[in-house]
Amino acid sequence: MTFNDRLATTVSQKNSLLCVGLDPDLRRLPQHLQQEPNAILLFCKEIIAATAASAAAFKINFAFFEAEGSAGWSMLEQLAAELPADVIKIADAKRADIGNTSERYAHAILDRLDFDAITVNPYLGRDAVEPFLQWPARGAFVLCRTSNPGSGDFQQLQSQGQPLYQTVADRVMSWNKNGNCGLVVGATDASDLARIREISPTLPLLIPGVGAQGGALEAAVRLGTDSEGGAALINSSRSIIYKSSGRDFVEAAAREAQTLCTRINEIRQAKLQTKS
Amino acid sequence: MTFNDRLATTVSQKNSLLCVGLDPDLRRLPQHLQQEPNAILLFCKEIIAATAASAAAFKINFAFFEAEGSAGWSMLEQLAAELPADVIKIADAKRADIGNTSERYAHAILDRLDFDAITVNPYLGRDAVEPFLQWPARGAFVLCRTSNPGSGDFQQLQSQGQPLYQTVADRVMSWNKNGNCGLVVGATDASDLARIREISPTLPLLIPGVGAQGGALEAAVRLGTDSEGGAALINSSRSIIYKSSGRDFVEAAAREAQTLCTRINEIRQAKLQTKS
Numbered sequence: 378m379t380f381n382d383r384l385a386t387t388v389s390q391k392n393s394l395l396c397v398g399l400d401p402d403l404r405r406l407p408q409h410l411q412q413e414p415n416a417i418l419l420f421c422k423e424i425i426a427a428t429a430a431s432a433a434a435f436k437i438n439f440a441f442f443e444a445e446g447s448a449g450w451s452m453l454e455q456l457a458a459e460l461p462a463d464v465i466k467i468a469d470a471k472r473a474d475i476g477n478t479s480e481r482y483a484h485a486i487l488d489r490l491d492f493d494a495i496t497v498n499p500y501l502g503r504d505a506v507e508p509f510l511q512w513p514a515r516g517a518f519v520l521c522r523t524s525n526p527g528s529g530d531f532q533q534l535q536s537q538g539q540p541l542y543q544t545v546a547d548r549v550m551s552w553n554k555n556g557n558c559g560l561v562v563g564a565t566d567a568s569d570l571a572r573i574r575e576i577s578p579t580l581p582l583l584i585p586g587v588g589a590q591g592g593a594l595e596a597a598v599r600l601g602t603d604s605e606g607g608a609a610l611i612n613s614s615r616s617i618i619y620k621s622s623g624r625d626f627v628e629a630a631a632r633e634a635q636t637l638c639t640r641i642n643e644i645r646q647a648k649l650q651t652k653s
Numbered sequence: 654m655t656f657n658d659r660l661a662t663t664v665s666q667k668n669s670l671l672c673v674g675l676d677p678d679l680r681r682l683p684q685h686l687q688q689e690p691n692a693i694l695l696f697c698k699e700i701i702a703a704t705a706a707s708a709a710a711f712k713i714n715f716a717f718f719e720a721e722g723s724a725g726w727s728m729l730e731q732l733a734a735e736l737p738a739d740v741i742k743i744a745d746a747k748r749a750d751i752g753n754t755s756e757r758y759a760h761a762i763l764d765r766l767d768f769d770a771i772t773v774n775p776y777l778g779r780d781a782v783e784p785f786l787q788w789p790a791r792g793a794f795v796l797c798r799t800s801n802p803g804s805g806d807f808q809q810l811q812s813q814g815q816p817l818y819q820t821v822a823d824r825v826m827s828w829n830k831n832g833n834c835g836l837v838v839g840a841t842d843a844s845d846l847a848r849i850r851e852i853s854p855t856l857p858l859l860i861p862g863v864g865a866q867g868g869a870l871e872a873a874v875r876l877g878t879d880s881e882g883g884a885a886l887i888n889s890s891r892s893i894i895y896k897s898s899g900r901d902f903v904e905a906a907a908r909e910a911q912t913l914c915t916r917i918n919e920i921r922q923a924k925l926q927t928k929s
Binding site: 400402438440441443444446447449450451453454469471472473474475476477478479481482484485486489490498499500501502503504505506520523524525526527528529530531532534535536537541544545548 | 676678714716717719720722723725726727729730745747748749750751752753754755757758760761762765766774775776777778779780781782796799800801802803804805806807808810811812813817820821824
């Protein structure tokens with residue numbers, strides 16, 4: 378089964394588009410956890426257990442583990458090994474380099490750490506992304522239109538009659554030979570999201586920016602899903618994992634994930650009903 | 654002292670523009686090392702000892718360490734701690750993400766691992782690069798024109814009357830408020846290199862692609878250096894570290910590094926004499 382088919386199956390079986398983003402910043406963890414050795418690992422395991430019922434995917438942000446050095450990388454290994462089998466495991470690592478180096482990153486993350494997918498950066502071009510696409514069952518979400526303030530610096534530059542991010546979407550469509558390419562598209566600009574969905578009607582979109590980054594949920598779901606209300610993962614990180622900074626963070630995260638999952642499904646239903 | 658001033662001082666004191674790139678692929682190490690635990694660390698330490706006299710900088714390719722998992726990251730920590738004090742230590746990690754994530758990568762690599770500089774990817778724009786520029790003594794080499802086959806996919810797209818890579822060079826000039834920005838420019842296309850040097854007369858250029866990637870050394874040195882024959886690091890990785898695959902790899906690497914350093918200095922001298 379290709380990665381994109383597996384994503385569709387998971388979304389259907391779990392009846393969820395929610396991706397829970399794990400950005401475990403030691404300085405923001407609940408007080409009672411901060412003194413523990415392996416605090417970020419403990420925190421992530423609690424969040425995963427609390428939200429797994431509502432999540433189609435988990436996205437692990439590598440920077441927060443690397444910030445803890447080799448101990449952090451070791452926690453990343455333990456975490457990757459313990460993620461539930463019925464969710465999509467995404468390495469949010471934003472890698473890409475010349476071919477022989479990307480091949481080593483692909484080995485490290487998709488093979489050795491056994492993630493299902495990775496986020497990659499398109500700037501170096503096709504041969505820098507290809508090593509991440511070599512196994513059809515493993516996927517790559519290519520950065521297309523990001524949600525940060527400086528995203529327009531280059532992504533919005535007009536070229537060949539369209540902004541760069543649209544050319545990236547075009548190219549990634551052509552790279553999708555193994556059925557395992559997706560795009561990262563921020564939820565912060567609805568019209569850009571709509572345009573990308575038009576260019577790439579079937580590619581899975583990984584959509585951050587809902588919640589703490591301020592993207593509007595309704596637009597993200599309506600415009601980001603495909604015609605069947607699928608092929609999208611709506612990512613929320615900080616608004617779930619830091620919902621409470623007290624001892625009730627587990628229950629608070631569980632409630633927030635469930636609320637988001639339900640709300641997303643309501644918007645999907647409404648979209649499909651409008652269509653039919 | 655800013656990073657760029659420190660680079661100039663190092664180049665002057667060591668009378669070298671050579672950057673030795675450490676891409677230690679376990680599968681390519683000399684046979685007698687492959688069975689050792691920590692083989693890639695042992696290999697790198699031998700190469701460093703052999704080439705430090707000729708090198709102004711060492712560039713450590715993170716992918717080859719991550720490919721060994723947490724043990725690899727631990728070797729990276731040991732290696733970073735043992736690099737000579739009189740060289741520039743570059744983390745070739747190609748990072749960049751939204752601000753709060755880039756901030757964690759900057760902490761991991763420039764603070765915790767104590768590298769002098771890091772390679773970063775411009776696609777996300779200014780706020781993704783800024784966290785790497787927060788300490789004037791630490792620098793960032795921003796990918797501009799890379800040397801891989803697919804580098805033209807996006808970097809050569811015409812926009813605002815010039816290819817994207819030139820717009821990147823323009824922007825990085827404006828980001829250089831702390832005197833700590835540089836550019837990564839492949840040696841494979843001489844005219845592109847010349848154009849970038851024109852746009853950014855003083856920014857340090859990190860120039861890979863000499864040696865195994867086929868870039869012409871003479872053009873790289875003539876066109877990549879500034880008007881004083883400095884502000885450039887000429888990187889060679891595989892052509893030095895894999896010069897011999899036998900037990901004489903240390904001597905072979907030492908000779909190759911010395912030969913390259915000398916040849917680079919001859920070209921610099923010739924350029925300065927032509928000018929005067």
